[in-house]
Amino acid sequence: MATNTRIILICSGKGGVGKTTLTANLGIALARQGVRTAVLDADFGLRNLDLLLGLENRIVYTAQEVLEESCRLDQALVKHKQEPNLALLPAGNPRMLDWLKPDDMQRIVAMVAEQFDYVLIDCPAGVEDGFKNAVSASKEAIVVTNPEVSAVRDADRVIGLLNTHEIKPVHLVLNRVRPKMIASQEMLSVDDVTDILALPLLGLVLEDEQVIVSTNRGEPLTLTGSNSPAARCYSNIAKRMQGEDIPLIDPAKEGSGMRDKFRRLMQTKIF
Amino acid sequence: MTMEQIIALPWRRKADWRESLPGKLKKIEKGPISIDSKDWLLRCRDLTKIKSLLEKSGLNLQRIHSLIPETIVSASALGIQTQLIVEQEVQKNQKTETAQSSQISPTIYFHHGTLRSGEHLESEGDVLLLGDVNPGAHISADGDVMIWGKLRGTAHAGKSGNQKAKIAALQLRPLQLRIANQVARGPEEKPENGFAEEALIASGNIVIQPAST
Numbered sequence: 001m002a003t004n005t006r007i008i009l010i011c012s013g014k015g016g017v018g019k020t021t022l023t024a025n026l027g028i029a030l031a032r033q034g035v036r037t038a039v040l041d042a043d044f045g046l047r048n049l050d051l052l053l054g055l056e057n058r059i060v061y062t063a064q065e066v067l068e069e070s071c072r073l074d075q076a077l078v079k080h081k082q083e084p085n086l087a088l089l090p091a092g093n094p095r096m097l098d099w100l101k102p103d104d105m106q107r108i109v110a111m112v113a114e115q116f117d118y119v120l121i122d123c124p125a126g127v128e129d130g131f132k133n134a135v136s137a138s139k140e141a142i143v144v145t146n147p148e149v150s151a152v153r154d155a156d157r158v159i160g161l162l163n164t165h166e167i168k169p170v171h172l173v174l175n176r177v178r179p180k181m182i183a184s185q186e187m188l189s190v191d192d193v194t195d196i197l198a199l200p201l202l203g204l205v206l207e208d209e210q211v212i213v214s215t216n217r218g219e220p221l222t223l224t225g226s227n228s229p230a231a232r233c234y235s236n237i238a239k240r241m242q243g244e245d246i247p248l249i250d251p252a253k254e255g256s257g258m259r260d261k262f263r264r265l266m267q268t269k270i271f
Numbered sequence: 272m273t274m275e276q277i278i279a280l281p282w283r284r285k286a287d288w289r290e291s292l293p294g295k296l297k298k299i300e301k302g303p304i305s306i307d308s309k310d311w312l313l314r315c316r317d318l319t320k321i322k323s324l325l326e327k328s329g330l331n332l333q334r335i336h337s338l339i340p341e342t343i344v345s346a347s348a349l350g351i352q353t354q355l356i357v358e359q360e361v362q363k364n365q366k367t368e369t370a371q372s373s374q375i376s377p378t379i380y381f382h383h384g385t386l387r388s389g390e391h392l393e394s395e396g397d398v399l400l401l402g403d404v405n406p407g408a409h410i411s412a413d414g415d416v417m418i419w420g421k422l423r424g425t426a427h428a429g430k431s432g433n434q435k436a437k438i439a440a441l442q443l444r445p446l447q448l449r450i451a452n453q454v455a456r457g458p459e460e461k462p463e464n465g466f467a468e469e470a471l472i473a474s475g476n477i478v479i480q481p482a483s484t
Contacts, residue, residue, distance in 0.1 A: 153388050153406060153407050154388075156387045156388035156389075156405050156406070156407065157387060157388040157389040157407065159387055160344070160348070160387030160388065160389060160390050161348055163387075164314060164315050164341075164344055164345040164348045165314070165315050165316070166314055166316070196405055196406070196423070198385060198403070
C-alpha cells in the first residue's frame with residue numbers, strides 16, 4: 001500500500017449539510033491539480049455520489065462485487081469522463097448494509113489506496129453502523145457543518161467519536177454560509193461555530209444557488225470552471241489540502257463590492 | 272441471583288492484558304461479564320478486540336470499570352455500560368498498590384479535555400475538568416463540579432443528595448444546572464466574559480453568583 005496516500009473521511013453527523021457535494025467538488029478540484037484521486041461512496045443505503053458526478057449510467061460493478069471477488073477492482077472503478085485523474089468506487093446495493101463489516105471496508109480502502117494519492121470517503125449521515133464502517137478505514141477526517149445549532153451539535157458528537165477512533169487530523173469545513181444573515185446576527189457566526197467545535201478551519205463555503213443547478217446536471221461546479229462563489233471556495237479548500245497557504249474569506253466583506261453585485265446580476269437568469 | 276462475573280486486567284506496569292486475557296477466559300462460565308480495565312487507556316479498537324475475544328468464549332461484555340476517563344468515553348461510544356473508579360476507592364481496596372502515590376487529594380477527580388455532545392463524565396467525589404463542556408454533554412459528581420473552561424452543557428453537582436455541592440466554571444452558560452435534587456435552567460442572557468461564576472443552593476433555589484473561592 002502506498003504509505004503516503006491520504007485517506008480522508010468526509011462526515012457531518014447530520015444529513016443534508018453538503019457532505020456529498022463537498023466530496024464531489026473536492027474530488028474534481030484535486031484531480032484538476034494533477035493528483036490521482038479516488039472518491040468512495042460509503043453511503044450504501046442512499047447512494048448519490050455517482051449522480052453528482054454524472055457517472056450514474058457508467059456503473060457496471062460496485063464495491064460489493066469487488067469484495068465478493070466476482071470482479072477486479074479496476075473493473076469497478078469508474079473513471080471520470082473529463083477528469084481522468086478522478087475515479088469513483090460506487091457503493092453496492094442497499095442490501096449490502098447487513099453484511100458489510102469494518103474489516104470489509106478496511107480491505108477495500110486498502111486496495112483503492114494502492115493506486116491513488118487521495119482517497120475521499122463520503123460518509124453516510126448518522127453515527128450508526130455505516131458511520132462506524134467508514135471511520136474504521138479512514139486516517140484523517142473533514143467534518144462538514146452548517147452555521148445552524150442542530151448541525152453544530154451533531155458535528156460535535158461526531159468529532160467526539162472521531163477522537164475515540166484516533167482519527168487525526170480532523171479539519172472543519174463550514175458550508176452554506178450566508179454573509180448577510182451573519183451580519184444581521186440571524187445565523188451563527190464563524191467564530192460561534194469554531195468556538196464550540198475547536199477545530200482548525202479548512203474553509204468556508206458560501207451559500208450559492210449554482211450548487212443546486214450543478215447537482216441536477218451532474219457536473220460539479222469545480223469541473224465547469226465556474227467562477228461562482230461556492231466554486232471558488234471549493235477550489236481554495238482543495239489548494240489548502242495540498243499545502244498552499246490561501247487566506248480564508250471574510251464573510252463580512254463578501255458580496256458587498258460592486259463587482260460581486262454585478263456578477264450576481266449577470267448570473268441571474270431572467271428567462 | 273448469580274454473582275456478576277468480573278475479569279480484572281493486570282496493572283499496566285505489571286503485565287500486558289493482551290497476553291494475560293486469553294488465559295483468564297478459560298476459567299469463566301458463559302454469560303454476561305464485566306471487565307475491570309484498571310489504568311489501561313483503551314481505545315475503541317482495543318475494546319472491539321476485547322469484545323470479540325470474549326464473544327469467541329461465549330461471553331457478553333456488559334460493563335467496563337476503569338480508572339481512565341478516556342477508556343470510559345470510548346466504551347460508552349461503543350454502547351458498553353461504564354463505571355469510573357476514583358483513586359480513593361482503589362487505595363482502600365488494594366492496600367498493596369501503595370506504590371501509586373498521587374499528590375492530589377484523592378477525593379478530587381481530575382479530567383483533561385473537552386466533553387463533546389453526547390459524552391458523559393460521572394465521578395464520585397469532586398471533579399475538576401480542564402476544558403469545556405459543550406452543549407449536549409453531561410458532567411456529574413457526588414461533590415463539587417469545577418470547570419476550568421466554558422460550561423455550555425448540563426452539570427449535576429451533589430448527585431447523591433449533597434445540598435452543599437457547588438458548580439463553578441470560568442464561563443457559566445449551561446443548558447441546565449442540577450444540584451442535589453434541584454433543577455434549574457441556564458440563564459437566558461449571556462454572562463460577561465472574564466468572570467468566573469459559581470452556582471449553589473441558597474434558600475432552596477439554585478442561584479448563580481461570582482465565584483468567591
